[in-house]
Amino acid sequence: MIWIETIVQGVLLGGLYALFxxxxxxxxxxxxxxxxxxxxxxVMGAYLILVVVSVSGLNPFFAALVAAPFMFTVGWILQRAVLNRTLGEDILPPLLVTFGLSVVIQNTLLEGFTADSQRLSMGPLETASVNVGPITMGTLPILTFGSAIVVILVLNWIFYRTAIGRAFRATSDDPVTASLMGIRPDRVFATAMGLALVVVTIAALYLGTRSNFDPYVGPARLIYAFEAVIIGGLGSLWGTLAGGIIIGVAQTLGAAINPEWQILAGHVAFLIVLLVRPRGLFPRAFD
Amino acid sequence: MTQTYTASARTRAGTLSGIAALILLVVAIVLPSFASRSLIQDLFFILTMLTLAQFWNLLAGYTGLVSVGQQAFVGFGAYMLFGATILWGVNPVAALFMSGVFALLLAIPTAFFAFRLSGAYFAIGTWVVAEVVRLCVAQWQAVGGGTGTSMPRDARDAMWGVEWIEILFDVRSSAARDILAYWLALALAAATIGGIYWFLRTRRGLALAALRDNVEAAKSTGVDATRMKWIVFLVAAFGTGIAGGLIFMQNGRISPDSAFSVTEWTAFVIFIVVIGGIGTLEGPIIGVLVFFFLQELMADFGAVYLIVLGLLGIAIMLFAPTGLWGFFAKRTGIALFPTQRRLETKR
Incomplete structure (x- = not known):
């Protein structure tokens, strides 16, 4: 029974990683x-929500709604002004520029908010739990997992059912041909980054409510997120969810055996998947 | 009259800079006799970062292996140095060689795994490998587990050459250890630059430069790209491991977080290479000087220097992707370490 509970906790944790x-x-x-x-x-999104909460006294959920349009704008401008210039065959420019951004964001947050760890308070919701049969599950983890499903459903709907989604898919497959059809890849990319930062805001909400955060916790979250994406396969959002769940379950199983093995078990699971399937489990797009 | 042609990489600027480099090296060797201790420490920092940068440049600049996991070799090399001195009583100076060897051994399975991946997957894959090594080392209780450990006093005092330096310069043992570390760093950096320079001027080096310029074209003329990647990855791991061992030997204290820091041993190194100029020997030298002076200039402003460093790196990547040296070399045609072959006529 304890194993089933561990696996369920892992799946729910996977929802958080899928959101990341x-x-x-x-x-x-x-x-x-x-x-x-x-x-x-x-992490920046989490601080933004924190600021909105402390200024307006809103519940973090509503504060995230306030933060989301701002984050969309940040993403849009970032993509148009900086990141679009780095795209191309060579992977070094995007890697270096985003590494630079990472260092800039971390240290700007450090200057603005000090290194003290912060938390978004959800009141009684933080400790609430639900009993499903013999298994007890936290309400917040369930909410996180549900949010991940909703986010992926919405993104997939945008991706496959709307005009901008068609533009996303077209530029993903072949930006040159897409631009012959009147699509402006730079704008499409800017919209995509804006959308990604709206998702980031939702991820930030759960990052901030489920654990403490400080300006330096970003890279550790990034690595789980990347593992989930790569396990899932390029361009598959459901694959990303599956990847998140694999990492989450591996971590909780590892932790059940020895608490110090939690993170290690997640990484090892990632390496094994990559060894067997170098392109991930469900790749949609080809390189 | 028959003419024979020979291909040569010799230029006048190259010869002059070769002589200048030799003079500089001699000055650097005798420097501890009159320089202050803080200058020696600064130079140690510059030289070790330069070594790391040269090896990362060799990886990314020549074979396109953009690794974000070089901290695996820094940290593993450093931990093996501590392990060898604490557990087996090896002299720290001798253990430096083991740092390199163990980093090389780690690089073999890493390469088997990572070479299956390409581009972004390779970058992330190497990073995850480094995290795995960090987490495993953090379980190693004999060297302090997750909290780390210090170099034992008797191992520190037993370092080869320290007593001799104490007598030679009439300094205390702590200053003598700094001088020893500085000399070792100087030897390592000189051997690294000299070695890479020599390699680039050999036949294999020509193959490497061809790979840098155009992978497909190089392959079509018979360059074995996979083999070059293996050689470069293993050599870079060996050198990076020694540098890691040296950095933490001088530091005297080690912990998994500091030894496997992605920011310090990979991000900063990437900035140094890109700011200076990727794919050249001169670039990392310029880059490390910029990095150091930026740090000195803004020492009083805390994290601001990192923000400036990040922004500078971004700006250079966007507007001068060949770096400061590339920008300069394109306008002047000067190469301090010429590796380009030119045809010469001999009558």
Whole structure:
């Protein structure tokens, strides 16, 4: 029984990782951009929500709604002004520029908010739990997992059912041909990054409510997110969820055996998947 | 009259800079006799970062192996140095060689795994490998587990050459250890630059430069790209491991977080290479000087220097992707370490 409970906790944890990864998966799938600042952008979102909460006294959920349009704008401008210039065959420019962004964001947050760890308070919701049969599950983890599913459903709907989604898919497959059809790849990419940062805001909400955060926690979150994306396969959002769940379950199983093995078990699971399937489990797009 | 042609990489600027480099090296060797201790420490920092940068440049600049996991070799090399001195009583100076060898041994399975991946996957894959090594080392209780450990006093005092330096310069043992570390760093950096320079002027080096310029074209003329990647990856791991061992030998204290820091041993190194100029020997030298002076200039402003460093790196990547040296060399045609072959006529 304890094993089933462990696995369920792992699946729910995987929902959190999928949320961290969904925005990354979107930009990676559409423009092959390796955004090493993604984790730091999540942390930045958490601080933004924190500021909105402390200024307005709103509940963090509503504060995230206030923060989301702002984050969309940040993403849009970032892509138009900086990141679009780095796209191309060579992976070094995006890697270096986003590494630079990561360092800039971390240290700007450090200057602005000090290194003290912070937390978004959810009141009684933090400790609430639900009993399903013999298994007890936290309400917040369930909410996180549900949010991950909703985010992926919405993103997939945008991706496959709307005009901008068609533009996303077209530029992902072949930006040159897409631009012959009147699509402006630079604008499409900017919209995609804006959308990714809206997802980042949602991820930030759960990052901030489920654990403490400080300006330096970004890279650790980034690595789980990347693992989820790569396990899932390029361009597949459901694959990203599957990847998040694999990492989450591996971590809770590892932790059940020895608490010090939690993170290690997640990484090892990632390495094994990559060894067997170097392109991930469900790749949609081809390189 | 028959003419024979020979291909040569010799230029006048190259000869002059070769002589200048030799003079500089001699000055650097005798420097501890009159320089202050803080200058020696600064130079140690510059030389070790330069070594790391040269090896990363060799990887990314020549074979396109953009690794984000070089901290694996820094940290593993450093931990093996501590392990060898604490557990087996090896002299720290001798253990430096083991740092390199163990880093090389780690690089073999890493390469088997990482070479299956390409581009972004390779970058992330190497990073995850480094994290795995960090987490495994953090379980190693004999060297302090997750909190780390210090170099034992008797191992520190037993370092080869320290007593001799104490007598030679009439300094205390702590200053003598700094001088020893500085000399070792100087030897390592000189051997690294000299070695890479020599290699680039051999036949294999020509193959490497061809790979840098155009992979497909190089392959079509018979360059074995996979083999070059293996050679470069293993050599870089060996050198990076020794540099890691040396950095933490001088530091005297080690912990998994500091030894496997992605920011310090990979991000900063990438900035140094890109700011200076990727794919050249001169670039990392310029880059490390910029990095150091930036740090000195803004020492009083805390994290601001990192923000400036990040922004500078971004700006250079966007507007002068060949770096400061590339920008300069393109306008002047000067190469301090010429590796380009030119045809010469001999009558």
């Amino acid at each position: 990864a969904a925005g990354l998966s979107l930009v990676f799938g559409i423009m092959r951009l390796v955004n090493l600042a993604h984790g730091d952008l999540i």
